Amino acid sequence: xRIGVVQFPGSNDERDAAWAxxxxxxxxxxxxxxxxxxxxxxxxxxxxxxxxxxxxxxxxIARFSPVMTKVVPFATDGGLVLGICxxxxxxxxxxxxPGALVRNAGLAFVCDAVDVxxxxxxxxxxxxxxxxxxxxxxxxxxxxxxxxDPATLEQMEADGRIVxxxxxxxxxxTPEANPNGATGxxxxxxxxxxxxxxxxxxxxxxxxAEVGIGSADGAVILGSLIDALVGAEA
Amino acid sequence: xxxxxxLELALSLALTKDEYERIVxxxxxxxxxxxxxMYAAMxxxxxxxxxxxxxxxxxxxxxxxxxxxxxENAGVxxxxxxLVAVFKLESHNHPSAVEPVQGAATGxxxxxxDVLATGxxxxxxxxxxxxxxxxxxxxxxxLGGVVSGISQYGNSIGIPTIGGEVKFDPxxxxxxxxxxxxxxxxxxxxxQHATASGEGNVGLLLxxxxxRDGIGGVSVLASRPFDAEAEAKRPSVQVGDPxxxxxxxxxCLELIDRGxxxxxxxxxxxxxxxxxxETASRGNVGMEVDLDAVPLREADMEPFEILTSESQERMFxxxxxxxxxxxxxxxxxxxxxxVPVARVSRGSMLTIRHxxxxxxxxxxxxxxxxxxxxxxxxxxxxxxxxxxxGDPLALPAPDDLGEVLRKVxxxxxxxxxxxxxxxxxxxxxxxxxxxxxxxxxxxxxxxxSRGIAVSTDGNGRYGxxxxxxxxxxxxxxxxxxxACTGARPLAVTNCLNFGNPERADVMWQFAEAVxxxxxxxxxxxxxxxxxxxxxxxxxxxxxxxxxPIVGMLGILEDASKRVDIAFKSEGDVVVMLGETxxxxxxxxxxxxxxxxxxxxxxxxxxxxxxxxxxLLAALADDMLIASAHDCSEGGLAVALAExxxxxxxxxxxxxxxxxxxxxVWLFSESGARAVVTCAQKDLAKLRKRAGDLPITVLGTVxxxxxxxxxxxxxxxxxxxxxxxxxxxxxx
Numbered sequence: 001x002r003i004g005v006v007q008f009p010g011s012n013d014e015r016d017a018a019w020a021x022x023x024x025x026x027x028x029x030x031x032x033x034x035x036x037x038x039x040x041x042x043x044x045x046x047x048x049x050x051x052x053x054x055x056x057x058x059x060x061i062a063r064f065s066p067v068m069t070k071v072v073p074f075a076t077d078g079g080l081v082l083g084i085c086x087x088x089x090x091x092x093x094x095x096x097x098p099g100a101l102v103r104n105a106g107l108a109f110v111c112d113a114v115d116v117x118x119x120x121x122x123x124x125x126x127x128x129x130x131x132x133x134x135x136x137x138x139x140x141x142x143x144x145x146x147x148x149d150p151a152t153l154e155q156m157e158a159d160g161r162i163v164x165x166x167x168x169x170x171x172x173x174t175p176e177a178n179p180n181g182a183t184g185x186x187x188x189x190x191x192x193x194x195x196x197x198x199x200x201x202x203x204x205x206x207x208x209a210e211v212g213i214g215s216a217d218g219a220v221i222l223g224s225l226i227d228a229l230v231g232a233e234a
Numbered sequence: 235x236x237x238x239x240x241l242e243l244a245l246s247l248a249l250t251k252d253e254y255e256r257i258v259x260x261x262x263x264x265x266x267x268x269x270x271x272m273y274a275a276m277x278x279x280x281x282x283x284x285x286x287x288x289x290x291x292x293x294x295x296x297x298x299x300x301x302x303x304x305x306e307n308a309g310v311x312x313x314x315x316x317l318v319a320v321f322k323l324e325s326h327n328h329p330s331a332v333e334p335v336q337g338a339a340t341g342x343x344x345x346x347x348d349v350l351a352t353g354x355x356x357x358x359x360x361x362x363x364x365x366x367x368x369x370x371x372x373x374x375x376x377l378g379g380v381v382s383g384i385s386q387y388g389n390s391i392g393i394p395t396i397g398g399e400v401k402f403d404p405x406x407x408x409x410x411x412x413x414x415x416x417x418x419x420x421x422x423x424x425x426q427h428a429t430a431s432g433e434g435n436v437g438l439l440l441x442x443x444x445x446r447d448g449i450g451g452v453s454v455l456a457s458r459p460f461d462a463e464a465e466a467k468r469p470s471v472q473v474g475d476p477x478x479x480x481x482x483x484x485x486c487l488e489l490i491d492r493g494x495x496x497x498x499x500x501x502x503x504x505x506x507x508x509x510x511x512e513t514a515s516r517g518n519v520g521m522e523v524d525l526d527a528v529p530l531r532e533a534d535m536e537p538f539e540i541l542t543s544e545s546q547e548r549m550f551x552x553x554x555x556x557x558x559x560x561x562x563x564x565x566x567x568x569x570x571x572x573v574p575v576a577r578v579s580r581g582s583m584l585t586i587r588h589x590x591x592x593x594x595x596x597x598x599x600x601x602x603x604x605x606x607x608x609x610x611x612x613x614x615x616x617x618x619x620x621x622x623x624g625d626p627l628a629l630p631a632p633d634d635l636g637e638v639l640r641k642v643x644x645x646x647x648x649x650x651x652x653x654x655x656x657x658x659x660x661x662x663x664x665x666x667x668x669x670x671x672x673x674x675x676x677x678x679x680x681x682x683s684r685g686i687a688v689s690t691d692g693n694g695r696y697g698x699x700x701x702x703x704x705x706x707x708x709x710x711x712x713x714x715x716x717a718c719t720g721a722r723p724l725a726v727t728n729c730l731n732f733g734n735p736e737r738a739d740v741m742w743q744f745a746e747a748v749x750x751x752x753x754x755x756x757x758x759x760x761x762x763x764x765x766x767x768x769x770x771x772x773x774x775x776x777x778x779x780x781x782p783i784v785g786m787l788g789i790l791e792d793a794s795k796r797v798d799i800a801f802k803s804e805g806d807v808v809v810m811l812g813e814t815x816x817x818x819x820x821x822x823x824x825x826x827x828x829x830x831x832x833x834x835x836x837x838x839x840x841x842x843x844x845x846x847x848x849l850l851a852a853l854a855d856d857m858l859i860a861s862a863h864d865c866s867e868g869g870l871a872v873a874l875a876e877x878x879x880x881x882x883x884x885x886x887x888x889x890x891x892x893x894x895x896x897x898v899w900l901f902s903e904s905g906a907r908a909v910v911t912c913a914q915k916d917l918a919k920l921r922k923r924a925g926d927l928p929i930t931v932l933g934t935v936x937x938x939x940x941x942x943x944x945x946x947x948x949x950x951x952x953x954x955x956x957x958x959x960x961x962x963x964x965x
Contacts, residue, residue, distance in 0.1 A: 009568065009569055010480055010481070011392075012391075012480075012659075013392075048662075049392060050480070053475070053477025054390075108385070108657050110657070140662070208664070210794075211667055
């Protein structure tokens with residue numbers, strides 16, 4: 001069972017994601033953006049960072065890189081794809097997830113621990129969680145305010161595709177808990193089939209409570225992904 | 235060119251008449267325009283250290299852990315297991331004053347390339363910043379711009395910003411200080427030198443195209459008095475491209491991984507002139523440079539422009555001809571242009587060609603190492619005696635010390651800087667044990683049980699009252715901060731921010747500060763591995779307070795035993811290590827409450843400081859303490875408040891002085907002190923460990939207020955509110 005983490009020029013958290021997955025027992029390797037080859041991996045992670053400098057628009061150039069010509073059909077065929085932060089932005093640009101991530105309402109970059117409440121456990125990414133669980137995971141982004149048109153939002157709500165929302169420590173979803181002005185406090189969404197998940201918070205920076213914000217809640221998400229692959233193999 | 239026009243040109247490039255004559259003597263002829271521009275850049279104060287050299291060489295630079303000291307791109311210290319830490323602190327003050335966002339951004343980029351040039355992966359950044367008080371639109375714009383520049387650039391290149399300081403004083407209103415420290419990690423075997431060797435080896439220029447930005451940066455901006463016309467110098471500020479830097483970092487690290495490099499240097503101040511002359515001079519070789527090969531942004535650039543451009547995101551690699559193709563291919567894969575522009579030659583001359591013509595022919599050493607050295611006049615100014623006569627102990631004692639504590643806590647210097655560091659990515663690279671907000675940041679050395687602790691410190695007010703003591707305090711406080719995490723201080727980098735060296739009082743301040751720094755570093759056995767001097771920090775003839783900033787690096791053998799500042803458990807005993815003396819000179823209290831700057835700074839007892847550092851490390855190692863916090867700016871009162879704020883729990887403290895002396899006891903900034911907490915059962919062991927160092931039991935942790943019996947009681951929530959009252963300025 002192998003997980004590929006794509007390395008775009010300007011990716012910053014690709015080694016962190018691979019390290020976190022390895023800590024949780026997975027085989028993780030880097031996939032080079034310039035090669036249209038997924039090397040037979042069982043799942044793909046698009047990591048955080050500033051792919052191609054995030055010039056033009058976050059993720060807008062990365063979606064055209066050679067590796068994405070393989071990631072898109074992999075996802076369409078049901079392969080598991082997780083996009084974190086910049087990776088979420090790339091997934092939206094690539095049309096694998098609806099909506100877009102725009103400049104934070106506060107106009108500044110924010111690096112902080114946030115709480116998110118789990119609202120959907122149907123996908124392969126939150127199987128280790130239960131609805132209503134509150135996870136503490138850091139965010140670090142300048143453009144993480146999720147937006148989508150009203151019809152799309154309504155459909156996603158109806159389908160239960162809004163997976164995590166920014167919340168207070170008690171799980172309540174309030175404007176105060178929203179770090180970037182995201183519509184409906186949305187922190188992460190999935191596709192209809194449940195095999196593509198994008199989120200702004202960084203689970204790979206919350207697998208070892210000894211470092212960073214002192215939380216290991218990110219292991220719930222990355223561990224669920226690993227479980228799904230192990231389950232598929234068994 | 236005629237002598238008259240040559241001299242005139244030299245003067246316009248900020249060279250002096252003597253320096254021009256020295257160039258003529260070196261060459262045995264008049265320099266041409268291109269050569270003159272190269273000398274002007276390389277002999278600028280910024281590049282040549284001509285006013286500071288005679289003092290800097292008195293600093294201790296050698297020690298057990300030092301692998302590489304001053305003279306290379308950055309200092310290197312052994313941190314065990316074959317790993318070495320590379321670190322350096324540098325200023326980007328004037329560019330940031332003129333254009334805060336780009337000035338700060340390119341400050342980050344420049345120091346990162348210095349560390350990269352040693353072969354290390356940059357793993358952390360810290361930013362000591364100084365501004366005028368944030369009550370004017372201009373100061374808030376500078377502050378917001380600088381923070382935004384650091385945030386944009388540092389975050390984009392994937393290096394965590396884990397610490398630094400932001401302080402305010404009217405002295406910095408016209409001339410803010412933007413210092414940046416970078417730390418890198420590598421192995422001994424991978425260390426690179428900025429040295430060219432091997433006749434026939436190729437000099438590859440890596441990275442961004444060369445443009446007209448930053449021409450004269452070192453001579454026009456960094457090495458001249460700063461005045462009202464400074465805004466017009468904006469074209470001398472470089473513009474940063476963090477994406478270029480990020481791919482340049484990765485490409486260089488891969489070149490080193492593959493063992494393809496003979497030498498590596500960065501292009502910073504004085505651009506290509508500096509890179510080719512320094513690498514050639516260090517290697518005792520000559521170099522032939524072909525300017526036609528340099529990728530340009532504008533085709534019609536003149537030779538002097540190509541040679542002195544400070545376009546960012548460029549490196550200079552010396553490569554064996556056999557490896558050139560592979561090196562170029564590695565760079566191509568990362569999207570980094572790599573072009574052969576030079577060839578190592580026999581002899582010692584730099585010969586530079588442009589469009590078939592020889593445009594410069596100068597000895598490399600004369601540019602890089604044989605610049606002028608000045609022993610400028612230095613004399614103690616009379617004004618300092620007037621200043622030192624103002625005795626802050628004579629100021630009226632305030633009635634409501636709770637109110638005073640709130641006021642000091644909410645002063646811009648003491649208040650929480652969370653709004654600043656929340657804009658920095660302090661998590662990337664997944665090794666941040668302790669990020670911003672504590673005494674020192676702690677980074678895990680991956681694959682080992684160890685961590686490194688880092689802190690930057692410097693107090694300009696102390697420096698103004700007594701530059702020697704000011705520098706000693708900077709070293710002592712940085713060491714204390716590192717020691718409060720349980721780490722052992724190892725080595726120092728510095729950034730010496732001073733006024734105009736052509737003024738005797740400034741030179742005296744500088745000489746005093748370097749002497750004090752040397753004395754403290756010797757006492758602590760923390761050698762100075764390098765750093766940077768920033769002169770001409772003045773506005774309209776008014777110098778800044780002398781502000782030597784110290785970056786201290788320490789090592790924690792077992793990082794799981796690290797200590798932080800937060801009060802932990804109800805019932806823990808609060809203990810003062812060290813002694814408080816009536817010392818309010820230059821204190822935050824005197825300034826905030828009375829707008830008073832006078833008297834003398836606290837005395838420095840180096841022996842006791844050293845004993846305290848050792849005690850803190852021993853207590854952490856024996857796991858006897860639950861928290862430790864350095865007691866410095868704002869004194870005991872602020873230290874206690876910060877421990878309570880971080881822990882979300884109060885404390886009850888017994889006053890040890892008469893009511894009318896309480897304000898002195900609470901706000902004195904005596905050195906060699908720390909506030910620690912321990913379990914009741916460990917108090918006896920702690921006492922024993924402390925030996926001769928005086929300690930005082932202050933009280934116990936608990937409750938929801940900081941209560942100092944008979945003096946003040948402030949709820950922890952109020953302390954938090956006072957500390958967080960500053961809102962982020964909008965850039």
